[in-house]
Amino acid sequence: MVQPKLSPPCKGWQQDLPGPNEPLAEAPVLLWLAPTHLDGTYLELPRGTLNVRGGMIAFAGLMGLITLAYIAFNVWSVTMDTYSTEDLVIFTLVSIAVTSFSLWSTCVFYRLDVSPPRDLPLRFNRLRRKVYVYGFHSVWWNPFTRWYVTTASYDWDDLRAEKWKVRSATTNGGLIIKEGVSIAVVRPGTNEVIERFDLSTRAANTSNVWAYVCHYMQHGKEGLDPCEADPHDANDVPPYNIALRLAPKVQWPAEMNAESSSAP
Incomplete structure (x- = not known):
């Protein structure tokens, strides 16, 4: 049985x-994917933070309206009904917890x-033989702390790619399968991983994306499908997508x- 190298x-x-x-x-x-930039110097690939942006902001608005309605109902309930001291304490504690x-x-x-920014691009500079990673640090369970953009660069020769698949169960007994390619940065001359970042998190583009990047870094853009090399601005987003319009623009240092x- 084949074992992981890293x-x-x-x-x-x-x-x-x-x-x-x-x-x-x-x-x-690249199938559905298209570079945001491709020339003889560097290749830039997009990495959306979410497959669909715009749905959760609508849900947040709905939750906000429900919360306001719940608060208004509780205030009305307290003014209209006579509670004992014990019941009022319990009612208040439950209301505070739910709110x-x-x-x-x-x-x-x-x-x-x-x-999250409108995109989290990766830049592969063929002439410098380096990759530049535009990332984002967040703490999903703490919306009140600081979330921020991160950037880093690594040597091309220190990169290793792994294909992964993760299965998880849903609450109704279903099964969710996610696939992708992770890039590891190893300590030079070893298989010791010192950093990781995602290349692709969609089943439609796994090992082919890594092959595309390797072809570019090894041979340049010649031989790549011209229809996949239509550069576009990563900050151009649909005007109807409120979440993306409000999201920070991609801005490299x-x-x-x-x-x-x-x-060089």
Whole structure:
């Protein structure tokens, strides 16, 4: 049985993909995906933070309205009915707990939809042989703390790719299957993982995305399907998607933006 090469392997590990400078094992295609930039210097791929943006902000608005209605009903109930001291204490505690949970849920759903940037792109600079990662740090259960953008760069030769699949059960007994490709950054000359980030989290684009990136870094853009190389601005979002319109724009640090998009 084939064992993972990296220590530790990614969660849901299925297989190790070819190294960054090894021959390709898959066709270099992107299917539904399209680069936000592709030329002889660098390739930029989008990574949406959520498959669908805009749904949770609507749910947050609904939760907010329900919370307001619940508060109004409780106030009316207290003024219209006569409670004993004990019942009033219990009623008040329950009302505070339910209201607090509703407000927390509203804030969580709102921030999950609006706070992440419009995209989390990856830049692969072929001439510098480096990858530049635009990430985002969040604490989903704490909508009141600071969430912020992160950026980092790594050497191409220190990257390793792993294909993963994770299964999880739903509350109604169903099964959710997620697939993707994780990129690990290893300590030079070892298989010790020091950092990880996602390349793709969609089943439609797993190992083919890594093959596409490897083809570009090894051979340039020649041989890649021209129809997949239609550059577009990562900050261009549909005008009807309120969540994306409110989300922060992708803005690389000036020094990293200049380095990642230029030759040495």
